[in-house]
Amino acid sequence: MIRKVYPAKDLCSHCGLCDTRYITYVKESCAFLHQHVAELEEKTHGRSRNLLSEDELYFGVFKKMLVARKRQPIAGAQWTGIVSSLAIAMLESGLVEGVVCVQSSKRDRFSPQPVIAKTREEVLSARVNKPTLSPNLSVLDAVERSGMKKLLFIGVGCQVEALRSVQDRIGLEKLYVLGTPCVDNVTRAGLQKFLETTSSSPETVVYYEFMQDFRVHFKHDDSVINGPGRKWEEIVPFFALDTKELKDVFAPSCLSCFDYVNSLADIVVGYMGAPFGWQWLVARNDAGLEMLEIARKFCDLEETPVASRGDRRNAVQQSITAYDRALTLPRWIAEFLAVIIDRIGPKGLEYARFSIDSHFTRNYLYVRRRHPEKLETHVPEYAKRIVAQYRLPEN
Ligand code: FAD
Ligand code: SF4
Known part of the structure; x- marks a missing residue:
């Protein structure tokens, strides 16, 4: 059920929890009503982060941090597709029965459509970022109804904080959480303004990322081709962004978020601690190490230290x-x-x-x-x- 007003009001990130029966627990679960990262770190990882270690102060509790990329990237993935291929490996090896991930709605490539994927094709259809607030937790009622016992959840920090708060109530025997970092997310209307203010061809953008070279990289669809068979890449330096116009574009939830690195996931796959073109992996606990081993075995990774x-x-x-x-x-x-x-x-x-x-x-x-x-x-x-x-x- 989609509501008009959500309990966190303007700070709501539309994580999806309140579209389910778990809204009953919103007061103690919502990342914006009851920030309790340290308590959940203790519950999930066995301890909260060591504030005296610079690495943990910044990146949270972890057992292993490394840089990797797929030797054969998945076409159309956000980076090299480690997230999608790890999810497929976990599904096909029987470790989980379903994967919560987010596809695009049929009408609009940037409107999120959370699903419980049960096949390789369904996971692959969720590849690439939907750079808009996504109600990933809205499928929790369906997870419970399905009777599924082993689940992989892919999501960002605010979704994971709420999920960790209610996970013991879903009837799962095993939950794995594959997180990505997340920052500066937007509503669909905010995304339109960002694209129109920043890209010279907003209607053909299929992908963008704020990258480690201090530039935003946009990829466009086949209607804008720069050379035979090449998708057009448009590059805009961070310092050229129209800050005045863009100040109000980011969602209030993201302007008040302090869990950029997804502290409560078992493993995090991002890019920002890695050289250009590589991905950054942070395994936080034993489940994260188990997932890292699966990625090493099945995802054809090339690795290098941080x-x-x-x-x-x-x-x-x-x-x-x-x-x-x-x-x-x-x-x-x-x-x-x-x-x-x-x-x-x-x-x-x-x-x-x-x-x-x-x-x-x-x-x-x-x-x-x-x-x-x-x-x-x-x-x-x-x-x-x-x-x-x-x-x-x-x-
Ligand atoms: P793919 O194989 O392409 O899979 C992407 C996965 O992301 C899919 O499984 C899909 O279900 C999930 N997904 C897509 N959109 C959303 C969404 N809106 N909410 C929840 N899940 C979603 N990494 C950094 O290091 N620094 C950043 O600043 C940063 N900002 C990000 C901002 C947003 C809004 C998002 C969604 C991700 C961000 N990331 C960031 C993560 C990074 O962009 C890649 O998603 C990550 O490295 C995985 O790449 P991949 O090629 O392995 O993913
Ligand atoms: Fe509910 Fe999630 Fe919004 Fe909080 S952020 S009010 S838990 S939908």
Whole structure:
């Protein structure tokens, strides 16, 4: 049942929980009404993160972190398709009976359609990001009705926090959670504004990503071909984004989120701690290590250790002021800056810390200004420590 108003009101990320009978537990489960990451880390991983370890402060509890890519990427996947191929391997090896993932609606490639996939084809149809808020938990009633006992859930941090809060009530014997990092998500209307403001051909975009080279990469469909058989790639430097126009585009839930790295998943597959073209894997607990071994066995991975280079701090401090004043640079200066920062700027884990610092400081200011009454309880201790490294505007 789709509601007009959700309990978290403007902060609701439409994770789907409240479209199910589990709405009964919303007060203690919703990431925006009752932030309880540390408590759930303890329950899920056996301990909460060590705030004195810089890696755990930033990336959460983990047992193994590495960089990998599929030797033969899946065509049309967001990166190389590790998420889709791991899900297929788990399904086909009988470890799980179904996979909660999100396909596109038939009318619109960017409107999310959560499903319980039971075949390789259904998992593959969910590949690539739907860069819009997605109610993945809305299928929980159907999971319960199906009598399924072993499930893989693919999702982002706010969905996973709510799922972890109700998981003991779903009747599952085994739940695996494959998370992705997530930031700056938008409603479908917000996405339209972002595409129209940023891309020169908004109606043909099939994919985009904010990448480690400080540029947004858009891929377009076959109607815009740049050379024989090649999909057109359009590249826009971060510093050329129209910050003034885009300030209100991101969903309020994402402007007040402090779980960028999906702290409660068993394994996380992203890109931001990896070199360009590679993916970043964080196995947080024994279930995550088990999933990593399956990926190694069945997903044809090439691996390399994580690395870190550079110092992000000055760039973050400058980005706070630039974002706050909504500064946008002329295109040629933005392009020049992207080249320089890409050459000498933060790389690997330091790039991931750059991205976390920039988003946490921005979001801390957002919550302080829009919801000051929530600041103390909504911002987790690890995020307060990260934000405290920087000078923020007084008001
Ligand atoms: P694929 O094999 O293409 O599979 C993608 C999977 O994502 C599918 O199974 C699908 O079910 C799921 N999915 C798609 N859209 C959504 C959605 N809206 N909500 C929940 N699940 C969804 N990684 C970073 O390192 N840094 C970031 O800043 C970052 N931002 C992201 C923002 C969003 C909105 C999303 C959805 C993901 C983000 N990621 C980020 C993760 C990254 O873009 C890739 O999704 C991840 O590396 C997996 O790539 P893949 O090729 O293995 O995935
Ligand atoms: Fe309900 Fe999820 Fe919205 Fe919270 S974020 S109010 S749990 S739908």
